[in-house]
Amino acid sequence: MRIFEIGTGYTSIPADKGAATEIVVENLSRSLIKLGHDVTVVDIEDPNRLPTDLSILEVPMPKGFGATDEALGIKHKLKRVVYSIKLAGVLKRVLYQLPAGDKALLHFHNQYNAFFFYRLVPSSLRSKVAVAYTVHSYIWHDDWDVIEGTIKRRYFQEVDAMKRADQSFVLNADAINLITEHAGVDASKLTLIANGVDTEAYRPCESSEVADLASSLGLADMDCIIQVGSVCDRKNQMGALKLIAPLMKERENLAYIYAGGVIDQEYKDSLDAFASSYGIGERVAYLGELKPGKELNRYYNLAKCSLFATKAEAFGLVVIEAMSSGRPVFVDSSLKVDLAGVERYNDGDELRRKISRVMDDEPERERMAAAARTTVLEKYSWDKVAVDYARAFEKLI
Helix, strand or coil, X not given: XXXXXXXXXXXXXXXXXXXXXXXXXXXXXXXXXXXXXXXXXXXXXXXXXXXCCCCEEEECCCCCCXXXXXXXXXXXXXXXXXXXXXXXXXXXXXXHHCCCCCCXXXXXXXXXXXXXXXXXXXXXXXXXXXXXXXXXXXXXXXXXHHHHHHHHHHCHHHHHHHHHCCEEEECCHHHHHHHHHHCCCCHHHEEECCCCECCCCCCCCCHHHHHHHHHHCCCCCCEEEEEECCECCCCCHHXXXXXXXHHXXXXXXXXXXXXXXXXXXXXXXXXXXXXXXCCCHHHEEECCCCCCCHHHHHHHHHCCEEEECCCCCCCCHHHHHHHHCCCCEEEECCXXXXXXXXXXXXXXXXXXXXXXXXXXXXXXXXXXXXXXXXXXXXXXXXXXXXXXXXXXHHHHC
């Protein structure tokens, strides 16, 4: 089966930062190739692309809108539009050159990309391939009366993509219910799918493998809790820190370490100010934006557990990364994501009790860590998820 995996244009593939969708495209492509499929990644041009053995078809971009221009805001939206228009031109040429009768599929991961494809590529060419779309947007997390206005203003392109695609893949069941009940997408065109994780890159390490890292950060004698994700209100680092701050007061060897790109500097400043005012500033460490894969894995292994306190999410890639690394992961019970193998908490008291147990009871911590890793291997390895995608793709072509 010939598959074109479509990069979003945010940053190039392979990503050198925590760009979740680009990580998905890369790893899904690799696993589909392992299954024997012919996969080409269509992606934004980048003269400084990281080394890769993937087949990349580059989309040329005008100056000022390259792969490294990742600032958010108005320019980000304009870059999405420019890339999507250029992408449509590349795909038009690909489809024109595609021999009649060849079985091929385009797999989109971004609403702008799909929206402009359907408007700029003629139906005579589109009919030569099947089209799949994966919904990565976190917006479908909340109740309809809360998100309706936002969907109509900012995600109408995603609704259009789901209606037009031959099949759309959705990362949690609650989102499927919202989409079918309120967005007018036929349930038969929606498939529940999980994200995957590279279980070789994210794995348990021996303590000796991270000892130098702990020492370099001044954390050699600390029990660490890690949170990974963009630093902003939605990811809720402040909420997480406020929940565990009383426990950090009680335990002088407890540290909170967090990593991710800073989306909102004012938010990060308020996080630092709170930690300082609470008297725990020296044990709250910002790690920066870490390179995904082996580097990030070392930091997961530096911690004894991971905390996922985000307010809204489509799936939670960092959760299964931490689990694959052999870390127990604590997730807010109110978060509507389909994640097996995590520890849910209802409030701060329950979270602090569970963290204390993990820190104090080594056999229990090891049991939880092993269970997390086993769950990932059974449910969330990319090899398993790619099989699910491939079976669905084959039905389309």
